[in-house]
Amino acid sequence: MPEPDMTNGEVAPASWPTGSGPFVALVDASSSLERDLIGSWIRDSTENVDEPIHVFDLPPSRRQRAFGSVDLAIGERLTLEDDPLCVPIRVVWLAEKRDGVRRVRLSDLLKPGDPRDPNFVLQRIILRLHPDRCRIVVGEPARRSELEKRWSAPSGRGPADGTTLGEYVALQAWMTLERAERHVRGLRYKVPRFLREDLFWSRPFQSGIQRLARQEGRTEKRMRQRTGRYLKEIAAQHSPYMIDLVNGITTLAIEAAHHDVDYSEAELRSIYTFAEEEPIVFLPSHKSNFDHLVFQHVLYENELPLNHTAGGINMNFFLIGPLLRRSGIFFIRREFRDNAPYKFVLRQYLDYLLEKRFALEWYIEGGRSRSGKLREPKMGLLAYVADSYQRGITNDVILVPVSINYDQITDVGSYAAEQRGGQKEAESFAWALRFLGSLRRQNGRIYVRFGEPLVLSNHIDRDDDLTSPEGQLALPKIAFEVSTRINDVTPITAISMVTLALLSAENHGLTIAETASRLIPFMSFVQERDLPPTDDLPFASNNEIAAALDALVLSGVVTRNDGLTDRVYS
Known part of the structure; x- marks a missing residue:
């Protein structure tokens, strides 16, 4: 089923599939009301259908589900000699339509319940007051014979791991309903909902558990428990509710601390043409702890799927860790070199995300730059991705350099303290509150720029030996090329230029006119080398220079002394 860039819930009503029967309707309902709505829809949609329709309930996917609790009657029905068309059906609850757009607002999330997953009482209220918010969606139908063939295939879930045909059909129904729901809601909610069922219990994962158990002299049960804990520790657990909540908070923070986020929607859209393949x-x-939220905000505002972003396990602390995990961050330990089961789980998780074409994100520098200059790139996750490509998990990988730059950053106070010999403050809930509180100060604009993408297959081949002396240079070359392309598109800001002018004065301050004079050679340098400036460069007048200087005064970076005839900045 093709996926639109943006739908806001305005798609054609669902219709009964045109294939011939008999039919097996697989109903994914979280309440008796949803079940009744689907039943009425089936009756209305099949008035002219002569073939028999058998209706079965699936365990509700929006509730805590037990994979083994699939109705045995589904499997029994599928063992008959006919070849029924299996039709998954679900009810979707949409956001309220405002100004022609369906979007969950922060105010909606502060009310009781999830607007996309209302409880039984709210469902009835919504249906009575806003019936347009209730939609029936139909997943892509499939013949029993086709599903049975996939169930019997040597990869994925199937009889080899004890999965019954009924359980497999239920899993496929849930997954195709997720795609159908995205067709209505939009791509920003493209998330892996069935990670445990689809990855952990897959045959490659379970085969790896058996191999690790033999290598480490453990029972399969103990190794299965251990790897299960690791997967739970690592994996992001996207929640549409949290995605909306975090973006709502981020929007408020951007409005409070920055004028806006400056980026090219056209460039972003062009990059996502690669994601089709x-x-x-x-x-x-x-440069800042705000980077992740800024980039997720950009994707969210453009109705694009949010990235799976690698984060250090140090960020998985009280309250904030679960919130970040549910908004798309997966956590990685700092050190796991001698932990083979952990490395296996991380590799399988990355394989899964790449194979399913979920966008990944991590910081090529490994940590924040305290100086503004790019740090030396790290190879860790890049090596895992290259390994996945070489093993044929994906046909190729597109690496996109991204520059996230600020007029001023909130972290500057902590950076200055560290430069004076202070210790880096440990991440904690109190630390997070202080960071959010610091966003009340205006820090100018945020700039997001996209470098020219790198196609991995243009730099390494599947059969390259990356452990050979020559092969060991391949990944560093790619990483440094990414860094170079980030530098190439990082814009020079007005704030950075006046700061450079002030620093060039060494031990004395500058007036506005003196600052303008010192800016001349720096601006010539930028123009001669065709370096990318922001829109407010070059300065059109001394008033613009004064505005940049006063912004630094407001944030406490620069002091201003008002004399009788002029102002001096230092």
Whole structure:
């Protein structure tokens, strides 16, 4: 089923599939009301259908589900000699339509319940007051024979791991309903909902558990428990509710601390044309703890799927960790070199995301730059992605350099303290509150720029030996090329130029006119080398220079002394 860029819930009503029967309707309902709505829809949609229709309930996917609790009657029905067409059906609850757009607002999330997953009482209220918010969606139908063939295939879930045909059909129904729901809601909610069923219990994962158990002298049960804990520790657990909540908070923070986020929608859209065929890996620069939220905000506002972003396990602390995990961050330990089961789980998780074409993101520098200059790139996750490509998990990988730059950053106070010999403050809930509180100060604009993408297959081949002396240079070359392309598109800001002018004065301050004079050679340098400036460069007048200087005064970076005839900045 094709997926639109943006739908806002305005798609054609669902219709009964045109294939011939008999039919097996697989109903994914979270309440008796949803079940009744689907039943009425089936009756209305099949008035002219002569073939028999058998209706079965699936365990509701929006509730805590037990995979083994699939109705045995589904499997029994599928063992008959006929070849029924299996039709998954679900009810979707949409956001309220405002100004022609369906979007969950922060105010909606502060009310009781999830507007996209209302409880039984709210469902009835919504249906009575806003019936347009209730939609029936139909997943892509499939013949029993086709599903049975996939169930019997040597990869994926099937009889080899004890999965019954009924359980397999239920899993496929859930997954195709997720795609159908995205067709209505929009791509920003493209998330892996069935990670445990689809990845952990897959045959490659379970085969790996058996191999690790033999290698480490453990029972399969103990190794299965251990790898299960690791997967739970690592994996992001996207929640549409949290995605909306985090973006709502981020929007408020951007409005409070920055004028706006400056980027090219056309460039972003062009990058996502690659995602139709190959997985994308975004590799941003890292200057602030705000970077992740800013980039997710950009994707959210453009109705694009949010990235799976690698984060250090140090960020998985009280309250904030679960919130970040549900908004798309997956957590990685700092050190796991001698932990083979952990490395296996991480590799399987990345394989899964790449194979399913979920966009990845991590910071090529490994940590925040305290100076503004790019740090030396790290190879860790890049090596995992290259390994996945060489093993044929994906046909190719698109690496996208991203520059995230600021007029001023909120982190500057902590950076200055560290430069004076202070210790880096440990991440904690109190630390997070202080960081959010610091966003009340205006820090100017945020600039997001996209470098020219790198196609991984243009730099390494599947059969290249990356452990050979020559092969060991391949990944560093790619990483440094990414860094170079980030630098190439990082814009020079007005704030940075006046700061450079002030620093060139060494031990004395400058008036506005003196600052303008010192800016001349710096601006000539920028123009001669065709370096990318922001829109407010070059300065059109001394008033613009004064505005940039006063912004630094407001944030406490620069002091201003008002004399009788002029102002001096230092």
